[in-house]
Amino acid sequence: FVSVYAETTKSLPFATQLLLDVVKGGQAYVVPGMLGIAALGLASRAYYTTPAGRLAVDRLSLSMPVIGPIFVKHYTVQLTRTLATILAGGTPLVEALSIARGAISNRYVSVGVADAVAEIREGTTLAAALDRPKVFPKLAVEMLSVGEETGSLPTMLHDVAEFYEGDLDLRLTQLTTWIEPVLLLIMGVLVGAIVIVMYLPVFQMAGAV
Known part of the structure; x- marks a missing residue:
C-alpha cells in the first residue's frame, strides 16, 4: 500500500496519510528504538538490584x-x-x-x-x-x-x-479467562481499523466513479 499510494497524485484521506507517515517515520527509528528499549531494560534491572530500588518497585507492585x-x-x-x-x-x-x-x-x-x-x-x-x-x-x-x-x-x-x-x-x-477475549478484541479492533484506513482511498475512488 505504501508504494502504491506514494505514486498517486491524488490527495489521500487524513487518516490514511497519517498512518503512512507513521509507518515511514517508524522505519527510521526501529534500530534507535530497540537500542533505547534495551538500555531502559538494563537501567531498570540495575535499579531493581539496589535496596532502595527493590523496595520501591515491590511497594509499587x-x-x-x-x-x-x-x-x-x-x-x-x-x-x-x-x-x-x-x-x-x-x-x-x-x-x-x-x-x-x-x-x-x-x-x-x-x-x-x-x-x-x-x-x-x-x-x-x-x-x-x-x-x-x-x-x-x-x-x-x-x-x-x-x-x-x-x-x-x-x-x-x-x-x-x-x-x-x-x-x-x-x-x-477469572483473570486468565478474561485475558484471551480482551486481547482478541484489541487485536481485532486494531487490525480492522488499519484495514479500513488503508482502503479509504479505494472506497473514495469507487464512490467517485
Whole structure:
C-alpha cells in the first residue's frame, strides 16, 4: 500500500496519510528504538538490584490495578501458612515470625513484617503489629485478632491461609479467562481499523466513479 499510494497524485484521506507517515517515520527509528528499549531494560534491572530500588518497585507492585490485590493475597498466604506451620512446632511467636519473614519474596512486605517483630517484642499483639503497615487484608488481620483472643492462633493462621489461597485461585482463574477475549478484541479492533484506513482511498475512488 505504501508504494502504491506514494505514486498517486491524488490527495489521500487524513487518516490514511497519517498512518503512512507513521509507518515511514517508524522505519527510521526501529534500530534507535530497540537500542533505547534495551538500555531502559538494563537501567531498570540495575535499579531493581539496589535496596532502595527493590523496595520501591515491590511497594509499587502492591498498588497496581488488577494484579496488586493478587500480590497482596499471595504474600498473605505465604506468611500465614509458614507461620502456622512453625507455631505448630512449638516455636515462640517472635522467633516464628522472624523465620516466616524469610518466606516472603516482596521486600516491602518483608520490611513490614520485620517492624511487626520489633513491635511484638514490645508487647503489641500480632494482629495489631501486622495491621500497622496497611499491607495485609483487613479481614485477615481481624481473623488473626480473634485467633489471639481465643488462644487458637495457629489454627486461625491456617484458616486464613486456606481462605486466601482459595480466593487467589479464583481470582487467577477469572483473570486468565478474561485475558484471551480482551486481547482478541484489541487485536481485532486494531487490525480492522488499519484495514479500513488503508482502503479509504479505494472506497473514495469507487464512490467517485
